[in-house]
Amino acid sequence: MDRAVSMAAVVVALFTMAVAVASGEVVDEFGSGASFIFGDSLVDAGNNNFIPTLSRANMTPNGIDFAASGGMPTGRFTNGRTIADIIGEMLGQADYSPPFLGPNTTGGSILNGVNYASGGAGILNATGKIFVNRIGMDLQVDYFNITRKQLDDLLGRDRAREFLRKKAIFSVTIGSNDFLNNYLMPVLSVGTRVSESPDGFMNDLISHLRDQLTRLHTLDARKFVVANVGPLGCIPYQKTINRVDENECVKLPNQLAQQYNARLRDMLAELNTELPGARFCLANVYDLVLELITNYPKYGFQTAAMACCGNGGAYDGLVPCGPTSSMCDARDKYVFWDPYHPSEAANVLLAKYIVDGDSKYISPMNLRKLYSL
Numbered sequence: 190m191d192r193a194v195s196m197a198a199v200v201v202a203l204f205t206m207a208v209a210v211a212s213g214e215v216v217d218e219f220g221s222g223a224s225f226i227f228g229d230s231l232v233d234a235g236n237n238n239f240i241p242t243l244s245r246a247n248m249t250p251n252g253i254d255f256a257a258s259g260g261m262p263t264g265r266f267t268n269g270r271t272i273a274d275i276i277g278e279m280l281g282q283a284d285y286s287p288p289f290l291g292p293n294t295t296g297g298s299i300l301n302g303v304n305y306a307s308g309g310a311g312i313l314n315a316t317g318k319i320f321v322n323r324i325g326m327d328l329q330v331d332y333f334n335i336t337r338k339q340l341d342d343l344l345g346r347d348r349a350r351e352f353l354r355k356k357a358i359f360s361v362t363i364g365s366n367d368f369l370n371n372y373l374m375p376v377l378s379v380g381t382r383v384s385e386s387p388d389g390f391m392n393d394l395i396s397h398l399r400d401q402l403t404r405l406h407t408l409d410a411r412k413f414v415v416a417n418v419g420p421l422g423c424i425p426y427q428k429t430i431n432r433v434d435e436n437e438c439v440k441l442p443n444q445l446a447q448q449y450n451a452r453l454r455d456m457l458a459e460l461n462t463e464l465p466g467a468r469f470c471l472a473n474v475y476d477l478v479l480e481l482i483t484n485y486p487k488y489g490f491q492t493a494a495m496a497c498c499g500n501g502g503a504y505d506g507l508v509p510c511g512p513t514s515s516m517c518d519a520r521d522k523y524v525f526w527d528p529y530h531p532s533e534a535a536n537v538l539l540a541k542y543i544v545d546g547d548s549k550y551i552s553p554m555n556l557r558k559l560y561s562l
């Protein structure tokens with residue numbers, strides 16, 4: 190049955206390509222583009238549903254505004270679409286990139302791209318240990334290597350390479366958990382923090398990420414968008430446990446994020462000159478989220494401090510969102526859906542600036558430009 194379904198998908202996909210070629214439409218033989226998505230819970234589309242982990246979002250009311258599932262949870266850690274989903278839509282992708290571990294992610298469906306992201310994941314393998322299981326960035330690249338072979342089988346070697354180099358966007362949203370669920374963890378990482386200076390820890394992160402991006406380039410990835418780490422000290426969880434005022438953020442997590450982000454910017458600039466044909470764009474999520482938080486009324490939000498779904502403390506920021514949590518009424522008036530993750534309303538704004546914004550938020554070019562090259 191599964192085989193029959195996936196064969197049908199291949200046939201449909203190949204037929205669509207043939208029609209597009211024959212009719213000479215703008216949409217070329219590879220359809221309307223694809224995104225291959227790497228990262229953590231900010232962009233997980235359901236991979237964690239398929240592994241034994243404590244980092245899960247396939248429970249109500251997550252997904253309550255996700256039209257494609259009729260409001261049922263999908264494993265996305267937000268009320269609706271993730272940033273990656275919205276970016277895919279804006280660039281004309283025919284369907285959302287499906288989770289790599291999903292049983293239906295076979296055959297022609299991978300021509301929309303594939304999502305490898307996993308809640309709790311980090312650049313380092315040790316990150317997210319508290320969740321028992323998660324797919325770290327090294328393993329996500331291993332998984333892409335499997336998809337890479339499937340694309341060869343589907344399209345043939347040369348066309349698979351052309352498809353990846355020209356039509357595919359590789360987005361990487363990772364690093365927050367290396368701070369939140371590793372370096373800054375009160376109990377688990379006291380050892381790490383005492384034995385390693387912030388500089389040493391960042392060297393480790395940057396050199397691992399550099400290797401991971403280089404491996405993707407080896408596998409024919411060329412058009413990259415890499416998100417920097419957001420203002421971690423401003424999420425409801427950090428604000429709650431550190432008991433800061435409504436309009437204040439926690440200093441240390443923000444300082445670490447900024448220090449890391451400066452190193453990330455330099456590393457991407459180096460890769461842009463070192464890796465032949467590669468184009469790395471930096472999505473400045475830090476400044477973008479800080480802008481939304483600082484000027485939230487201007488963007489139509491009522492609060493940038495409270496979690497819409499969650500419980501505990503002054504900002505409902507202690508207990509993750511689940512069936513027994515309290516939930517706000519006006520979900521599109523909250524910057525944060527839960528103690529850690531932006532709402533769909535915030536994701537729509539973030540995606541808009543990354544796709545069509547100027548160099549303050551996406552550089553050296555925006556995603557629409559990158560995609561058109």
Ligand SMILES: *[C@@H]1O[C@H](CO)[C@@H](O)[C@H](O)[C@H]1NC(C)=O
Binds near residue numbers: 291292293
């Ligand atoms: C896979 O596809 C089948 C047939 O379309 C559908 O019934 C099923 O819900 C899908 N499974 C998942 C996990 O999406």
Ligand SMILES: *[C@@H]1O[C@H](CO)[C@@H](O)[C@H](O)[C@H]1NC(C)=O
Binds near residue numbers: 314325327328
């Ligand atoms: C991390 O885990 C992956 C997959 O299990 C493994 O291939 C890789 O070597 C590990 N990386 C490090 C630095 O230990």
Ligand SMILES: *[C@@H]1O[C@H](CO)[C@@H](O)[C@H](O)[C@H]1NC(C)=O
Binds near residue numbers: 334
């Ligand atoms: C991809 O997998 C093949 C083995 O199947 C291996 O030889 C190759 O080194 C892998 N490439 C990367 C970049 O991991």
